[in-house]
Amino acid sequence: MTLLSSPTSQAPAQPVALVPHQRTGFWGVLRRSFVLDLRALALLRVATAAVILLDLAIRSTDLEAHYANVGVLPVSALMDHAWTPYQFSLHAASGLWQAQAVLFAVAAAAAVAMLLGYHTRLATVASWLLLVSLQNRNPLIGQGGDDLLRMLLFWGMFLPWGRVWSWDARSRPAPAQLGYFSAATVAYVVQLALLYWCTALLKNGPEWTKTGTALYYAFSLDQVLLPGGRLLYPYPALLRFLTFAAYYTELLLPFALFIPVGVKWWRLLVVGVLFGFHLSISFTLYVGLFFIINMASVLGLLPPMALDWLTARAAPHAARTRRWCPSLPTWPLPWRLRLERTRPSTADGRRLARTVSNTFVGLVLAYVCWWNLDDVAVLRPAGHLMAAPVRWFGYLFRVDQHWGMFAPAVFKDDGWYILEGTTNTGRVLDLNRSGAPMRYAKPASVVALFKNDRWRKYSENILFVNNAWMRPYYCNYLLRIWHENPAHAPLRHLSVVYMKEVSLPNYQVSRPTREVLCDCEPVKP
Incomplete structure (x- = not known):
């Protein structure tokens, strides 16, 4: 170097x-x-x-x-x-x-x-x-x-x-x-x-x-x-x-x-x-x-x-x-953790360190x-x-890497999620809208359904057939956090529904189709 x-x-x-x-x-x-x-x-x-x-x-x-x-x-x-x-x-x-x-x-x-x-x-x-x-x-x-x-x-x-x-x-x-x-x-x-x-x-x-x-x-x-x-x-x-x-x-x-x-x-x-x-x-x-x-x-x-x-x-x-700005203490670190140089080094030592580092990086x-x-x-x-x-x-x-955003082509399968919960009394609620009565209409902003981009990515991955194993865990998690709130009506059934809307050329609009990704029921004590 x-x-x-x-x-x-x-x-x-x-x-x-x-x-x-x-x-x-x-x-x-x-x-x-x-x-x-x-x-x-x-x-x-x-x-x-x-x-x-x-x-x-x-x-x-x-x-x-x-x-x-x-x-x-x-x-x-x-x-x-x-x-x-x-x-x-x-x-x-x-x-x-x-x-x-x-x-x-x-x-x-x-x-x-x-x-x-x-x-x-x-x-x-x-x-x-x-x-x-x-x-x-x-x-x-x-x-x-x-x-x-x-x-x-x-x-x-x-x-x-x-x-x-x-x-x-x-x-x-x-x-x-x-x-x-x-x-x-x-x-x-x-x-x-x-x-x-x-x-x-x-x-x-x-x-x-x-x-x-x-x-x-x-x-x-x-x-x-x-x-x-x-x-x-x-x-x-x-x-x-x-x-x-x-x-x-x-x-x-x-x-x-x-x-x-x-x-x-x-x-x-x-x-x-x-x-x-x-x-x-x-x-x-x-x-x-x-x-x-x-x-x-x-x-x-x-x-x-x-x-x-x-x-x-x-x-x-x-x-x-x-x-x-205050001064930070120079805490002594155990010698095994000292990755910074703590004493003057010899020319031979520096040369060897450079060679080893450059060779490994190369x-x-x-x-x-x-x-x-x-x-x-x-x-x-x-x-x-x-x-x-x-x-x-x-x-x-973890030097593995893949740079395939929107590659090789852009996904054509679009849509939005509906968390369809059925109460013990037979009412059907949408958990995505805090338990409001079920409505299948497309929301004004689909992005707003996601708490953050991590959840958006999770919802994207759960759609793939080879990731179908993920779906029961997601469904059971949703049921558990719903029932943790005593103000929520008890559910006897939950369906994770995806309203699939395929992107068409020339601004054509497709009719959404209802796909049930998974169903689950509360675990009885």
Whole structure:
């Protein structure tokens, strides 16, 4: 790992040249695309930690429903239907929601430490470990943004994103250079490119590549449609243009990350376009934290001129903050947990550590590229490139990834849920509307039926035939929480009904059909 810039203070007031000594030769030119600013990495760390805290806050509202044995996925069902022998999960060690609450609190503490840059390496490792554990506990509510958040933490364990703008940096001399290059910076840049390339290549349906109707069908899905999408929906020509614009943005924009000439301008272009791209998604489609995670992920690409501008404007506020900011104690950690350097190292020791780290990261990056190539069907017309026995590493360290949002084509099956409960007196109630009399009419906002995007994703997964095993657990959970409220009328039967409404071309409207996903009755004492 080599630092490549002129000596500067931790928060320079003047612009800083990232590469003061021009490197010559092919490799010197090639590496320019992978030199990152330490300040950009610090912003990436802060944004990643903030997203983790937001994710924990949202998930914590469903501790019992999503992570306890009395919820929709008991540990026994997880092990029987949604587990691989190479996974691990501390959250699966107990089926009590109280145990989940403790783990959530530990994860939040680790994320706060990472945000502040306090024992940064240890906090990053702990955050990665607990995030993997949490995602493994309930894979039925996961989405593509979770894969990206997990990979940001994984590569972050090998990045010096606590070297500046952190609590750890207060007790260390300012870095002599701000430019940083290593195998981890290569992995970070390549990971972002793989994300968008594979997203585009997986979208090989005619709606994306030929007819340009993908966004028409996406905005036909009431389960994800937001007001912004509703405004665009009546304009087919505009939707066709935006479909191709989205497809070719994902396919072509990543190439700009590898152009070794005018790197700062290409990176500004990439960051600006992707910020606008994901911001537009947030106004049109209900995708949970997906857009926030993607926007946070590109902050490490910010070039020095953008960071100089930011530093100059943030410096006065930072000075005021330091006056009242308390000092955190430097608690001694057991030697087995000390992942940060605690004593001066020798040149040979540093060289060995760099070699081991870069070699490991390089091997994992090659594995990740292999995994993604295997995932993109257009590049493997016959069979899989990666044999099943080799996949254990991806599942164990959770570097497995799939970037198939709305791929290969957009779902055509839309609809809404009705929780049809029958009381002991024969009345039929809709539990989705707090026990109001049953009504089969389509609600004004289908999105409003979901408490959060985790529940929306769960309701999407429960529709698949191979996930039919999930349905009785969901039905029994609904019955239990209904009867926990003494004001609710006792039910003798509950049906989870899906009003299926297939999306048709040219703004045609299909007639909804009633599909009963599962029936259940209260367990008699």
